[in-house]
Amino acid sequence: MKINIGRYVPGNSIIHKMDARVKLFANVAFIILFFLANTFILNGLLLLPILISFIVATKKPLHLLKMLVMPIMVGVFILIINMFVLKTPSKPVVGNEIFDWKVHVWWHLKDFVKIDYQITMTSILIMIRIYAIMLTMTVFTLSTQPVLITKALDFYFYPLKLIKIPTHIFTMIISIAFRFVPTLVDEASRIFKAQASRGVDFKNGSFKTKIKSIIVLIVPLFVSSFTKADDLANAMETRGYNPYGKRTSYRTWTFWWFNVVSLFFTIVIIVLCALILSNPNNIFNFPQWWLATKCIFN
Template identity: 40%
Template sequence: MQISVAKYVPRDTIIHNMDARLKILFNILFAVLFFVTTHLLTVFILLGFSLVFFYITTKRWAHIFLLMKLPIIIFIVMVILYGFIIDKSNIDAILGVSQGANVAKPVKLVGLNEEETKNFLSWYLVKPTHLFNNINFSIGTLGIMRAGVLAIRIYGMIISTTILTYSTKPFLLTRAIEDLIWPLKILFIPTHIIAMIISIAIRFIPTLLLEASRIMKAQSSRGVDFKNGKFTDKVKSMTTLVIPLFVLAFSRAEDLSNAMEVRGYDPYSKRTKYRKLSFNQLDYLFAFIFIALIVLTALMETNNIPIDQLPKFWLYTNQKI
């Protein structure tokens, strides 16, 4: 079975049976933790949890690699960008090392003595390799490390968001969003309308991707080349895709609006709930696991762990990035 982006995949897994509100909160939590954490090992722990939950949801490891396209592109772009920013003259300032006249402010590495810190920095500050003579461009381990960490963070966020869309039915997603934003009713904001808009937008993503694929195949059969040629030729070719896609999107939106109006949908009318969302024992178990994960992340970020009893691998990877 082929899995599409942002499309619900019916399966009988513990992730599918979780409360939709809990999954939305976990998705937001993971997105925040991925970009708040500053330790390398913490990022890998969060990524490990995300990959395990993703496999439980899809039962296929192959789909994990299919989502790596965007992070790899971001990694390459950031390595090139860091090549113009980081060089030998400013690498100390970037890392927070101030070198003055016989005065040096050492970098504080948790759990490492002076010799181990020197060994760590000697690997971290490898001399950049200059590729061009006339352009100030260099590639060093610092740029590669930071670009890789950024790609991992974005990849983890994509994984957590994909888990939400794969395992949650659209109507449950709408109900969950409406329940989570109910405090806005105090400000007389129509939360059910906002929830419906978000649900329709999420539902339209796989539809538009499918229509874009069909339009590309149709235009390719008419002789339009989307892959070869100069940059200007590719831009002109993309107009044959973008314009029909916009027209089709507005047409689909109008059809949906007419269908909802024919069925008597009134966004401002009061409505009752056919299904009530409630937590079960599994939801409480997952809530406890994620609370424990938050506590572990906080302890690692504040360096309040018994580091003297940990292996060297932990110490070398538990450094700020």
């Protein structure tokens, strides 16, 4: 079975058995923390439990390397853009320390294009964040049934029901969107193979030729997507689905000990990261090697 964002992979792992509400809370919390983390060490510590969860849920550690391809490609693209547009100081400042490198600019071309420490670290940080978010979302969707994701969203949207907002409509839309992701991925793969068998070259040729090849792929994908959406709407209508009707559920939540431990672990990580990032009254005396891994500069 293919593993990608939005595809549920049935399993009997401890990650699959976790409460969907806990997984959703941890998923959102880790994504926010990845964006706030300002050192590579903190990013690595946050990424470690996600890597362990992925291996436990899929038992396919080699797939972690396959998922690195797209973040690396995006990181190289961002690096090229930063070489032209990012203005960096001659001496990166980390906290109150100035990192006086022997070579401030590693490579430059008439001060128009350059590569230095800050540009490189910024590009690597973006790559790490993309990889972390992809991994976090993949662990969540592959171990949680779409209907449970809908119930978890509905649980957190419950306060909005008090002000007469039909939250079940939003959760249904999100659930359908999750269901369509793997379907569209498979459809894109099928169209790609079909067009390639007809002689369309997606790899070689000029830039204009590649644009035409991509259009040949995108247009059928859009047509197929709208067709599937229309068929789904007709199927729901013929089955008497009423979006404003009162919703009932036969599922009951079971909150066992591992859910409590996971929720406690997530809250502890949030509190520790908040203390590390804010460092009130300088309670943490970070060593120089920790500061040297800072990837967000003043």
